[in-house]
């Protein structure tokens with residue numbers, strides 16, 4: 001008795017049958033694909049058996065040499081599976097190089113439809129391990145310009161497809177399809193980036209370009225494409241996704257840069273797009289290099305000189321694989337991973353550092369100066385707060401009362417039907433959603449408190465530590481402090497696990513961030529390399545924990561050698577004491593020791609991140625964490641900004657205010673030129 005057939009095989013057959021392909025035709029292809037993919041059904045089942053159907057049709061296409069028909073097309077009147085797989089109009093059977101004959105149906109599909117589909121699928125398959133063979137098949141289609149039909153298919157030969165798939169899986173170097181120019185008759189395509197193509201005509205063939213379709217007229221009769229020469233790939237370049245390039249470009253050339261307006265030039269605009277493609281591909285290459293580095297301290301040959309001995313900028317020699325290392329996890333060794341120094345379009349050296357955290361964070365955080373000329377930041381990277389000297393921060397389990405933790409919880413507190421004791425301070429509701437975002441309500445109230453402080457409760461110290469620091473003998477009256485909303489996270493004495501949804505900030509940075517040199521006279525800034533949803537945790541403000549007195553003294557002594565970051569006052573709970581001791585009146589300063597948050601620039605009012613007080617390890621709220629969350633969805637490559645809450649008219653503030661160039665229409669700096 002024959003053994004039962006694997007149900008996955010039956011499913012594949014019936015999926016193909018629904019496309020009009022008989023089991024006999026599917027069998028040999030499926031067998032070969034299974035072998036090719038090492039019996040990994042995932043690849044075959046993916047996208048409703050796309051790979052299988054493609055292999056059938058594409059191989060068939062490859063072998064056909066009949067003439068194409070031209071004619072009008074109505075792409076929308078066909079069901080999706082037909083649109084996806086139909087090729088060119090029908091012709092009757094023909095023979096070509098021993099390939100068995102396909103007999104095509106009467107329905108006529110004009111060649112322009114083929115072209116449109118080719119370009120579309122060439123984009124969608126980028127990054128797909130199978131896409132290379134797709135490119136190959138596409139090349140064959142374009143070269144042969146054969147009439148390609150869909151059904152019924154009598155037979156075909158898979159040997160070439162299978163061989164090529166195998167070959168290309170082993171060969172890691174990128175494959176290139178033909179550029180979209182020079183396609184068959186009846187189809188006009190224009191490459192606005194043809195300069196390079198023409199320049200290289202003598203030595204390189206059109207095969208040497210990776211093509212991205214940018215825009216096309218209806219049904220693809222006219223296409224604007226971007227062609228990237230393959231030699232780029234050999235020069236520390238990673239083929240980027242076009243959508244990401246466009247986002248990158250929008251960030252790099254904001255509207256204010258005359259990219260639109262009376263100065264607008266389409267050609268210049270497109271040139272910028274090409275340059276952005278090159279730059280972005282280089283960034284990606286750098287990031288992939290980070291992951292592949294055998295050690296974390298390979299360094300570059302370029303970069304400005306520095307003068308702070310506490311920061312170890314290791315030997316600037318790419319080939320010096322055993323470069324110096326600070327040896328201490330406290331001091332930052334800015335790690336540079338760049339195979340080859342690169343210059344930007346102005347001839348200035350591009351500086352890239354693969355991980356400014358020196359491995360102290362869970363994720364690498366890169367630094368990129370593509371403008372050139374700025375000194376590298378001068379500080380010591382610390383992933384967590386660290387006491388400078390006199391601050392009183394007492395962390396002990398004994399201080400955590402039973403009612404301040406959830407020792408009887410197990411697993412994830414958010415999944416429990418009754419919120420645990422840790423949600424008490426947020427009125428019995430957790431501040432986080434199960435997705436790890438701030439709840440709408442909590443976020444809304446934080447934003448409201450920040451933007452309309454006058455509408456919220458303020459308290460006034462009897463003896464304000466801030467004023468005391470300025471003048472111990474005759475302090476001025478307290479100017480008021482907001483009593484802010486806290487998040488209280490579960491911690492060590494709680495019974496839940498680290499995966500508990502009420503432990504977000506303590507798990508550290510998880511998003512892809514990058515320090516970059518802004519082009520708006522703000523110095524370095526921080527941006528996200530991935531899209532962030534509203535309410536997402538970005539990073540904590542980590543720095544030295546100082547008493548306000550220490551901060552005041554520090555600022556008085558400051559020589560101006562260091563660019564000051566903005567200290568954060570931990571005054572959200574000062575209302576709970578009548579008179580606060582100096583060692584309990586704390587603040588955070590990231591000027592000398594800090595984490596990535598020290599690069600977040602200020603934006604008046606409509607910044608995209610907000611600071612939230614978070615209690616983690618001590619119920620004593622003289623000390624707590626400051627965590628940054630997004631106020632709205634933030635696009636990839638958008639700069640992260642925070643409203644420092646500066647009063648630009650307060651000339652007595654311990655840190656002298658800068659001239660604000662935040663660009664916000666609500667900018668509060670009235671004194672700038």
Ligand SMILES: C[S@@+](CC[C@H](N)C(=O)[O-])C[C@H]1O[C@@H](n2cnc3c(N)ncnc32)[C@H](O)[C@@H]1O
Nearest residue numbers: 522523524565566598599601602658660661662
């Ligand atoms: C916390 S640091 C931010 C990182 C800083 N841009 C750097 O290069 O290290 C604060 C300093 O950045 C600069 N800065 C931040 N926001 C700015 C803004 N909106 N306009 C001008 N300068 C700004 C000021 O020099 C400020 O003292």
